[in-house]
Amino acid sequence: MKILYSWLREFIDTRLSPSQLQEALTMAGIEVSACRFLGDGLDLVVVAKILEKKQHPNADKLSLCRVTDGEREYGIVCGAKNMSEGDHVALSKIGAKLPNGLEIKKAKIRGEASEGMLCSETELRLAEESAGIMILPPDSIPGTPLAVALGLSDHLLEIEITPNRGDCLSVLGVAREVAAITGEKVVLPGTDFPESGEPIGSFASVTVSDADHCPRYSARVVSDLLIAPSPAWMQRRLSLCGIRPINNVVDITNYLLLEVGQPMHAFDLDRLTASGIDVRRSGIEREFITLDGIRRKVLPEMLLIWNGDRPVAVAGVMGGENTEVLPSTSRVLFESAHFAPSAVRFAARRLGISSESSYRFERGVDPAGTVYALQRAISLLSRHTPLVAAPGTIDLGGDRTFGRSVSFRPSQADRIIGRAYGEDGCRAIFDRMAFPIAISGPGAWQVRVAPHRFDIEREIDLVEEVARLTGYDSIPTTYPESAAPEFSADDRLTATVERASEYLRTQGFSQVLNYSFVSEKELTRHANLLGYDPSDAMRLANPLSDDMTVMRPDLLMGLLRNVSSNVRRFVDEVRLFENGKAFGKSLANSLFEEQRLAFALYGHRLPGAWSGAHEWVDFFDVKGITETVLNVLGAGAVHFVPTRSRSFFVEGQAAEIIMAGETVGWMGVINHELLSAFDIERPVCYAELRIPIALSNVERPAIHREIPKFPPVFRDYACIVPSVAAVGDILAMVRELTPEIASAAVFDVFTGEKIGEGKKSIAFRIKLQPSDRTLTESEVNSIHTKVLNLLDNRFGGKIRTS
Amino acid sequence: MRSLSDAKSESDLNSVKGIFFGKKGTLSEIMKGLSGLPIEERKQVGAAANAARQTLEAAFDARLAEFRERERKTRDAAGLIDVTLPGRLPAAGHRHPISRTMADIVSIFNRLGFSTRLGPEIEKDYYNFEALNFPADHPAREMQDTFFMDGPSSDLLLRTHTSPIQIRTMESSRPPVRVVAPGAVYRCDSDITHSPMFHQVEGFAVDQNVTFSDVKGLLTEFCSMMFGERKPLRFRPSFFPFTEPSAEVDIECVICGGKGCRVCKGSGWLEILGCGMIDPAVFGFVDYDPDLYTGFAFGMGVERIAMLRHGIGDIRLFFENDLRFLSRF
Numbered sequence A: 001m002k003i004l005y006s007w008l009r010e011f012i013d014t015r016l017s018p019s020q021l022q023e024a025l026t027m028a029g030i031e032v033s034a035c036r037f038l039g040d041g042l043d044l045v046v047v048a049k050i051l052e053k054k055q056h057p058n059a060d061k062l063s064l065c066r067v068t069d070g071e072r073e074y075g076i077v078c079g080a081k082n083m084s085e086g087d088h089v090a091l092s093k094i095g096a097k098l099p100n101g102l103e104i105k106k107a108k109i110r111g112e113a114s115e116g117m118l119c120s121e122t123e124l125r126l127a128e129e130s131a132g133i134m135i136l137p138p139d140s141i142p143g144t145p146l147a148v149a150l151g152l153s154d155h156l157l158e159i160e161i162t163p164n165r166g167d168c169l170s171v172l173g174v175a176r177e178v179a180a181i182t183g184e185k186v187v188l189p190g191t192d193f194p195e196s197g198e199p200i201g202s203f204a205s206v207t208v209s210d211a212d213h214c215p216r217y218s219a220r221v222v223s224d225l226l227i228a229p230s231p232a233w234m235q236r237r238l239s240l241c242g243i244r245p246i247n248n249v250v251d252i253t254n255y256l257l258l259e260v261g262q263p264m265h266a267f268d269l270d271r272l273t274a275s276g277i278d279v280r281r282s283g284i285e286r287e288f289i290t291l292d293g294i295r296r297k298v299l300p301e302m303l304l305i306w307n308g309d310r311p312v313a314v315a316g317v318m319g320g321e322n323t324e325v326l327p328s329t330s331r332v333l334f335e336s337a338h339f340a341p342s343a344v345r346f347a348a349r350r351l352g353i354s355s356e357s358s359y360r361f362e363r364g365v366d367p368a369g370t371v372y373a374l375q376r377a378i379s380l381l382s383r384h385t386p387l388v389a390a391p392g393t394i395d396l397g398g399d400r401t402f403g404r405s406v407s408f409r410p411s412q413a414d415r416i417i418g419r420a421y422g423e424d425g426c427r428a429i430f431d432r433m434a435f436p437i438a439i440s441g442p443g444a445w446q447v448r449v450a451p452h453r454f455d456i457e458r459e460i461d462l463v464e465e466v467a468r469l470t471g472y473d474s475i476p477t478t479y480p481e482s483a484a485p486e487f488s489a490d491d492r493l494t495a496t497v498e499r500a501s502e503y504l505r506t507q508g509f510s511q512v513l514n515y516s517f518v519s520e521k522e523l524t525r526h527a528n529l530l531g532y533d534p535s536d537a538m539r540l541a542n543p544l545s546d547d548m549t550v551m552r553p554d555l556l557m558g559l560l561r562n563v564s565s566n567v568r569r570f571v572d573e574v575r576l577f578e579n580g581k582a583f584g585k586s587l588a589n590s591l592f593e594e595q596r597l598a599f600a601l602y603g604h605r606l607p608g609a610w611s612g613a614h615e616w617v618d619f620f621d622v623k624g625i626t627e628t629v630l631n632v633l634g635a636g637a638v639h640f641v642p643t644r645s646r647s648f649f650v651e652g653q654a655a656e657i658i659m660a661g662e663t664v665g666w667m668g669v670i671n672h673e674l675l676s677a678f679d680i681e682r683p684v685c686y687a688e689l690r691i692p693i694a695l696s697n698v699e700r701p702a703i704h705r706e707i708p709k710f711p712p713v714f715r716d717y718a719c720i721v722p723s724v725a726a727v728g729d730i731l732a733m734v735r736e737l738t739p740e741i742a743s744a745a746v747f748d749v750f751t752g753e754k755i756g757e758g759k760k761s762i763a764f765r766i767k768l769q770p771s772d773r774t775l776t777e778s779e780v781n782s783i784h785t786k787v788l789n790l791l792d793n794r795f796g797g798k799i800r801t802s
Numbered sequence B: 001m002r003s004l005s006d007a008k009s010e011s012d013l014n015s016v017k018g019i020f021f022g023k024k025g026t027l028s029e030i031m032k033g034l035s036g037l038p039i040e041e042r043k044q045v046g047a048a049a050n051a052a053r054q055t056l057e058a059a060f061d062a063r064l065a066e067f068r069e070r071e072r073k074t075r076d077a078a079g080l081i082d083v084t085l086p087g088r089l090p091a092a093g094h095r096h097p098i099s100r101t102m103a104d105i106v107s108i109f110n111r112l113g114f115s116t117r118l119g120p121e122i123e124k125d126y127y128n129f130e131a132l133n134f135p136a137d138h139p140a141r142e143m144q145d146t147f148f149m150d151g152p153s154s155d156l157l158l159r160t161h162t163s164p165i166q167i168r169t170m171e172s173s174r175p176p177v178r179v180v181a182p183g184a185v186y187r188c189d190s191d192i193t194h195s196p197m198f199h200q201v202e203g204f205a206v207d208q209n210v211t212f213s214d215v216k217g218l219l220t221e222f223c224s225m226m227f228g229e230r231k232p233l234r235f236r237p238s239f240f241p242f243t244e245p246s247a248e249v250d251i252e253c254v255i256c257g258g259k260g261c262r263v264c265k266g267s268g269w270l271e272i273l274g275c276g277m278i279d280p281a282v283f284g285f286v287d288y289d290p291d292l293y294t295g296f297a298f299g300m301g302v303e304r305i306a307m308l309r310h311g312i313g314d315i316r317l318f319f320e321n322d323l324r325f326l327s328r329f
């Protein structure tokens, strides 16, 4: 919201300068984000008079103007059309640097010299929008600095109002805040005007059927007025504050909206029938044309202003086209009411309208201020527009008491803030806010809160006022008393994932961070390859764009895209990992999501072709890293089971990783078709791990065993088995044969013509290590026989004799 | 002596040595011949022979050392390596600046006695808004543009802040609690300083006698640990539905040192944190007695802090995952 310093001074004669005001308001929670002197940048801008205007010889859309500043003449090329000879305009001379940053230089435009520029209000930052250049009043004197001619020795403050402080959305509201900060007094400007003619009752009648949602409805009538433009000063204030001037009647309602924060509506009285005004809900769904000409669907719950049996406005949101003020209007009924925030918010949201009026009603408008706003409006309007004000004010609900009493214990301010305010400190603040205090018991007060402060309902709200207006600077800095922190499961998760991340980093992986939402179009395009299941998808109801429509089902697509884009940027070795969540309806353990750790390898197995390391990464590179990551994560024993169900992997080069019967992750070599869909030419190896499963392993303390005192015995085996036999399975079974077999490890696998089709040769070594003795020759032989039998019986393995 | 310098190797040298010192060598012959000489002459020749032996031995030793040194050099040259060639394992990668900044923030609060809690990113309206004192249909909800999940129940949304973790923690434990809650959050907003997904760290403490002055002290301590030096801080009243009183915390601009610049929009201050005392209405939702307990909460945007820390001007860089960007960190 924008506030003019001069306007504020009409309500409070503050000693604070504009910049002091900026600081004081900001430090009281009314953030002033900018404070601009309106004369800035207008040093070389003066009033000029147009002596001659003619068409630019070489450009249809440009004209050539000869203007004078009273001393000399200037030739100006101008793109606007709205000026005529004899008009007074704002001329910025060569060298001027305008408030919008534009520098004026001597220029030749299509062959014609321009010795300056004729300015629009937007260029001078006197309005947010403008059509054509600014035309000044005819009595302006050429040569006068524009800042002097327009009285621009003023400051414009830009204020950010938090949603709880709707009362500050006006000059009066900010003035009250200044009073609460400084102790200075707010003085309301007078509202005198003469009344004459028939009393208001003979023109209009009002009933309020829904008093719950319209606790107060005030109105006045004026007649015999002429619709005309508002005076220049009023138009300037409106423009500077972001509202486009329209005519004297509409402008006065907007002026009061800005000045006292009371949204008002002007009905053309001649377009209202004699059946009077009522306030009640729509009751049925109906169509209604608002004054912006749009046909809108009104819902039964919406609060409307009625004239007989037809709606004439959506209460607090927008008036209707049917009773809008027209250039021919001569009699006006001004409405100044209080509508419940919830009613206005409902209608504004459902209709998709956010007007200056609804914005304020939603945040709470002072119900005690409706009549003052009416009086002030007519008083101001009557100063520049001849009119007849009908005697009397309609004021339904005016006899109610607004505002509330709130219980307050001064000791609570000290307890919650940690600073000694004491009763005196609290009382001083409430005095400045003009909140009367009644003592209701020892250390217990009843504080009478002014009706415009909708945000103060509870003791804590008053504590906040005491802290805020005394100043946060005066609050000491203490340190909270410490209790020993508990170590949560999430601490463990965070620390463990951090360790795994650091391991991956040391293995050359860089961490990426992708959006959790991805393009469903893209997922669907490669649905078969990615294994995308649309029925499991968690979709956004209101995505920001087409490529962020669905929550990612896993981390794969993001990482593939990252590999691809980095390869295209000429990076040869790409190793990436991501910690993040995957989402899906089936992940119902939490709210449809699961923490994952995924990584992708692309490029050479080892860097440095200099040493002969030319191989691309393969399955066993990602497997080795996966095993270590699982170990760092504290996962228990895992099995790598060949899988065909992950369509994004090359068939036969993929494994499901099983821990205690559950899938803890999957890994493999990415399918070629998928790679080419992502424009990747070399192999990508990938693994994705489910963190909650990996962490579900309970690590028990290891139990010490005697270190063997005797040397181990080794036996090597080379045998031919069917190529489908899994080495991991063979070795696992060998290990289980007898406790004396301390380990069994493969050291060679190969296939070839010599071995024969459908067969492979494996070589492995077992270590025999009983802890308490040396094995006898016959024991070793017996174990040897068991191994041979197992190989033969279970795997059809034939021992190779070399 | 010439045969000594002609020797080309240690074995050459040894055979030369044999000529002089061997059993039938020159010197042995001389010594043998001594016995046949008169005593006076014997003394003279003996002394001369001994001197010659010493000279020769020294010469042999020097020559031997020369050979051994040459041999060592030859042997070393064969095993010489270029230590500037790259190592065989991949060079270390890089942590994402957001992840690193978030971990740094969390670790400071861990050290200050706060335990980590995480929460779901798809969240219920109740935890994200209602129990945090954002009533339905209240303008305060407009402060946070929310992504809603599609489906029959409009109850699910993407959390707009990490504050729901306050409610989830308080529901399951009694005071005292001290928690720091990091994570990804979402708002429908995208430009040079706003990303639809970003990260927050939230923290809160509830106990008897927790005060606003405590959160002021804690955050002052945090800022000096995070930003290295004792930079001036400014606590300014503000509004959050779930805290009251509330404050925005500004730190003296790290770019211009408070003189005013483009980054701080001329104010000399940078907003980096929000904080306040937990609103009694929030305690009402989790059944904590506000007359017995008080609590504070604070929250900060990780991207904003990382941008200030590393001089990054465009938030979107964090999500482009360009290794040329990531490898700076």
Ligand SMILES: [Zn+2]
Pocket: B253, B254, B255, B256, B257, B258, B259, B260, B261, B262, B263, B264, B265, B266, B268, B269
């Ligand atoms: Zn700065």
